[in-house]
Amino acid sequence: MKSDMFKKPVSILVGLGFPAEISGVMDAYRHLSEWPASLRDTAHSVALKACRAALRGEIEAETARGLFSAFAEKHDLLAPDTDVIVTSRLRRDKDPHVR
Helix, strand or coil, X not given: CCCCEEEEEEEEEXXXXXEEEEEEXXXXXXXXXXXXXXXXXXXHHHHHHHHHHHHCCCCCHHXXXXXXXXXXXXXXXXXXXXXXXXXXXXXXXXXXXXX
């Protein structure tokens, strides 16, 4: 595993709500770099600085992941966890009392 790759990707919603997997520091950095200037805030600045530091090897990729994830959560970009949706649907299929 490359040192700039996340142990678990961060799933975010992009464009018209399509899910995208952010699998490493470079992906997160690109997304943050393309974020509109008018919407940039402290969370954006901190996440962007963390990605730069991780790319230089100054901090761990997982630290940058955590800050990128916090940025995504603050801006309602996190995609719903599909494992939870699938599990819920499977439970509903097996239990006739669950609607």
